Amino acid sequence: MIRTRQGVLSWPSLLVLMLLSGCQAQDNGPGSTPASLDEPFPPARGGQLRNAVGADASNLIPFIGADSASHEIAGYLFNSLLKYDRNLELEGDLAQNWRISPDGLSITFTLRPDLRWADGKPLTSADVKYTFQTIIDPKTHTPYGSDYTLVKSLETPDARTVVVHYKERFAPALSTWAGLSILPAHILKGQDINATPFSRQPVGSSYYRLGNWVPGQRITLKDNPLSTGGRPLISAINYRIMPDPAAQFLELSAGSLDQMSLTPVQYTRVFPAREDLRARYNTYKYLGNNYTYLGFNLKRPPFNDRRVRLAINYAIDKQELIDGVQLGQGLVIAAPFKPGTPWYPRDLQPYPYDPRKARALLAEAGWIDHDGDGVLDRNGRPFHLEIVTNNANESRQLAATLIQRRLKEVGIDVQIRLVEWASFLSQFINTSNFDAVILGWSLSLDPDQYSIWHSSEQGPGKFNFIGYSNPKVDQLLEAGRREMDPQRRAIIYQNFARELHKDAPMVYLFAPYSLVAVHKRVRGIEPAPAGIGYNIEDWYIPRPLQNISIQR
Numbered sequence: 400m401i402r403t404r405q406g407v408l409s410w411p412s413l414l415v416l417m418l419l420s421g422c423q424a425q426d427n428g429p430g431s432t433p434a435s436l437d438e439p440f441p442p443a444r445g446g447q448l449r450n451a452v453g454a455d456a457s458n459l460i461p462f463i464g465a466d467s468a469s470h471e472i473a474g475y476l477f478n479s480l481l482k483y484d485r486n487l488e489l490e491g492d493l494a495q496n497w498r499i500s501p502d503g504l505s506i507t508f509t510l511r512p513d514l515r516w517a518d519g520k521p522l523t524s525a526d527v528k529y530t531f532q533t534i535i536d537p538k539t540h541t542p543y544g545s546d547y548t549l550v551k552s553l554e555t556p557d558a559r560t561v562v563v564h565y566k567e568r569f570a571p572a573l574s575t576w577a578g579l580s581i582l583p584a585h586i587l588k589g590q591d592i593n594a595t596p597f598s599r600q601p602v603g604s605s606y607y608r609l610g611n612w613v614p615g616q617r618i619t620l621k622d623n624p625l626s627t628g629g630r631p632l633i634s635a636i637n638y639r640i641m642p643d644p645a646a647q648f649l650e651l652s653a654g655s656l657d658q659m660s661l662t663p664v665q666y667t668r669v670f671p672a673r674e675d676l677r678a679r680y681n682t683y684k685y686l687g688n689n690y691t692y693l694g695f696n697l698k699r700p701p702f703n704d705r706r707v708r709l710a711i712n713y714a715i716d717k718q719e720l721i722d723g724v725q726l727g728q729g730l731v732i733a734a735p736f737k738p739g740t741p742w743y744p745r746d747l748q749p750y751p752y753d754p755r756k757a758r759a760l761l762a763e764a765g766w767i768d769h770d771g772d773g774v775l776d777r778n779g780r781p782f783h784l785e786i787v788t789n790n791a792n793e794s795r796q797l798a799a800t801l802i803q804r805r806l807k808e809v810g811i812d813v814q815i816r817l818v819e820w821a822s823f824l825s826q827f828i829n830t831s832n833f834d835a836v837i838l839g840w841s842l843s844l845d846p847d848q849y850s851i852w853h854s855s856e857q858g859p860g861k862f863n864f865i866g867y868s869n870p871k872v873d874q875l876l877e878a879g880r881r882e883m884d885p886q887r888r889a890i891i892y893q894n895f896a897r898e899l900h901k902d903a904p905m906v907y908l909f910a911p912y913s914l915v916a917v918h919k920r921v922r923g924i925e926p927a928p929a930g931i932g933y934n935i936e937d938w939y940i941p942r943p944l945q946n947i948s949i950q951r
Contacts, residue, residue, distance in 0.1 A: 436679060436919040440941030447635040448921065448938070449657045449944075450620065451647050453791050454820040455615050455640045458598040461580040462534055462541045463746040466824060467841070472638065473757050475620055475935070476603030477580035478510050478627055480527065480561070481573060485927035485934065487844055489573055493522070493581060493604070493627060503883055505566045508561040508576070515625040516583050517608040522627070524555035529584035533592050540593050542862045545850050546575040549880070568881050570888055574845035606631040606936045615640055632923070632939035642791040642819075654679060657918040659914045662793060663726035664912040681924070682917040686730070687913045688737045689796065689841040691795065693786070693906040696713050696833050698866040701764065701782070709750070710760035714753035715802055724797045729909040734896035735840065735848060738910065741885070742846040742892035747900055757809045768810055775810035782811045782897045787827050788837040790817035798908055802837075831864050837908070846892040849876045852899070867904045920944035 413880040452471060458464030461473040482492040491497070494508040514522035533539055535547050549569045554562040565572065583602055587595060601609055606626045610619035620636040641647050648665060650656045652673075661670070661682070670676050693715070695702035702708060721729045733750075761767075766775040766782055776783040786802065788795040796817060803813040819829065827833045840851065850856050853876050854868035875895040882888040915931065917924060923938040924931050 403882050412610060435941075435943055440922070440943065441943040442632060442923065442939045443945070444630075444632050444939070445634050446940030447637055447944065448633050448940075449655060450636055450638050451641050451650070451656060451659060452618075453639050453640075453642055453647075456612075456618065457821065458646045459601045459609070459918050460582065460592065460595075460598050462543045463539075463592065463598065466820070468640075468820075472618055472620070473580065473601070473603075475607040475636065476601055476605055476609065477582070478604045479577050479581060480510075481577040483577060483844055483929060483933070485925070485929050487928050489577060492577070493527075497573075502567050505564045506572060506576075508563070510559040510561070511627065512551070512559065514604065514627050516585075516604050517623045517625055518583075518586075518604055519603050519625065520583065520585050521558070522581070522604050523558040524561045525558070526581050526584045526909070527561045528553055528555050528765070530579060530582045533582065533587075534579065536592075538591075538593070540860045542850055542856070542860055542861045543578070545853070545856060546847075547707050568883050570880055570883050571843075571845045571847040574843060574847070578843065583629075585663075599668070599717055607636060610635065615841065626936075628936060631936040632925065633921075633935075644791065646792055651680070651916065652676065654918075657921055659916050661914040663724070663728045663914065665916075666728065667726045670916070673771060676916075680918055683915045683917070683924075684728070684912050684928055685926065685930055686910065687841070687930065688697075688844065690732055690735065690910040691798070691839045691908045693839065693908060694838060694865045695838050695905060696831060696865060697868075697904055698831070699724055699834060700778075701766070702834065704764050705902060706760045706764040707766070710757040710764070710809065711806065711811070711905050712750040712757075712906050713753045713760065714757035714811075715803050715908075716908055717749055717906075719752070719805075720801055723801055725909060725911055728914060729911040732902055732907045732910045733898065735842070735851075735907070736846060736892070736896065739843070740846070742896065744893040744896050747897060750903070754805075754809050761809065761811075766810070767883060773807075773810065774812045783814065784811055784836045785814045785816055786837060787816045787818060787823065787833045787835070791820060794911070799837055828864050829859055831866060839911075846888070847876070848879060848895075849880065852876060852895075864890050865904060869898065869902055869904075872898050872902075903922040 431523045452468045454468045456464065456469040456472045457466050458469050459473045461470060461477055475811060478493045479491060480494040480581055483488050484490045493510055493514060495511045496509050498507045510524060516522050531547060531553050534541055534544050542770055549566050551564045587597055587604055599612060604627050606623060606628060607620035608623045610621040612618045617640060618638040622631050622634050624630055624866040633930045644662060647659060651659045666682065670682060695708055697703055717731045721727060721731060731749045732738060733863055734743050761775060768775050786799050799815045803815060806813050829875040850862045852863060852867055852872055855865040855875050857866055875891055875898065882891055913930065920940050921938055922941060925934060927933065
């Protein structure tokens with residue numbers, strides 16, 4: 400589904416002193432700007448990118464760890480057969496080239512020559528075969544296995560050749576091979592992939608390798624001299640694990656962070672008002688392929704009633720959320736796709752804010768305020784709704800508060816529960832133990848969303864944790880996977896979006912803009928349709944700025 404690098408970055412409140420020897424330039428925090436930040440410098444190797452992540456990684460095996468922090472870190476460590484370039488077109492990664500058979504049922508990949516793992520062992524087609532066999536193994540706890548169930552067989556006639564045969568035509572095939580990180584068979588073969596120590600001591604093939612990992616504190620990545628794509632220019636990436644966004648921004652303001660995802664307040668109000676920040680940081684804004692939603696537990700009454708789901712949809716003012724939560728930095732959407740893509744139906748409109756219609760739908764479903772206490776009830780039971788979300792995400796917390804107020808106006812009593820991310824996943828998402836959750840989906844560049852919406856994708860660790868089941872949607876998702884003609888395929892997914900819209904299994908709250916600040920000492924960033932992180936190997940820190948530090 401995704402090569403997820405979406406992360407909510409946050410920090411503890413402690414300002415860390417970084418003093419590196421041989422300083423040639425200094426970022427002394429607010430009010431102090433090295434003049435050299437605006438000078439042109441040639442690319443240079445070395446330096447450390449100082450980054451942050453809002454939660455500790457859970458598992459650095461990419462298709463086991465489903466959280467954004469794990470995906471962000473693992474994304475630097477592993478390669479896939481293919482990847483997306485700056486223009487969101489597929490290109491070879493481990494594969495030097497690939498060929499699709501005339502009947503569309505087979506793909507032959509040829510690996511690049513002399514590929515190596517970070518431990519120096521050869522990377523061959525046997526590693527691809529091992530990875531494939533592992534992800535389709537029913538004993539593997541992964542939500543991504545369904546992407547490979549249509550593979551009839553995978554052959555490895557020699558060390559550089561992988562031939563994949565499909566049972567039937569499978570339109571997202573190439574995209575799925577761009578999403579599967581290849582693992583080292585020589586280390587993992589014979590181990591339980593769900594419980595291997597490799598998840599915390601990974602050996603990859605990409606630009607970086609794991610340096611050290613202090614749980615709950617930091618993860619350091621070092622450049623991989625044997626990287627399949629060549630050695631990156633920046634020598635190390637230091638991730639500090641910081642769940643407090645406000646404290647993280649303090650670190651950014653002090654000049655001890657190179658990169659941070661900004662909140663809408665920081666982007667629209669703080670940065671424009673702070674000359675010292677603008678002097679030291681560049682900011683970037685682009686619409687990502689993700690959205691934030693209110694998802695219902697569809698197996699729990701009254702959310703199994705479409706009239707109730709529609710009523711809540713009408714009761715929530717989405718533009719109010721964009722204005723109040725995102726400060727205008729987002730779009731209202733009516734489908735689970737990025738606006739402007741071929742599969743987003745142009746004629747589909749979001750449910751408008753209409754509390755009168757919401758009350759009528761709730762009354763039709765039997766929810767009436769019989770005792771006049773302001774809360775609807777049915778059969779003597781008041782309408783209580785608990786919304787759960789993660790405590791380190793300010794925008795989701797604020798969205799929950801606004802939703803609470805709007806639902807109160809139509810007679811629904813809402814309680815908000817904020818939970819630490821790891822507990823949120825283990826106690827609520829993986830067990831489907833909730834009334835409603837506020838979360839976000841980062842999506843693949845391919846429109847296939849089988850793993851999120853197909854009725855077969857329910858159960859522990861699966862993505863359809865809201866319990867959605869709709870035979871017509873199942874049929875459309877299956878058809879979309881088989882259709883190879885781009886135009887006919889787009890129509891299938893437009894119909895899928897319309898069916899979802901009609902069924903309203905969740906409320907699309909908004910599609911946020913990605914707002915990022917990067918220190919001016921980091922060069923080589925070239926914004927493109929893919930965003931800014933697609934060419935991390937080409938980012939560099941000029942030699943005079945590599946030893947930048949802050950002082951007390």
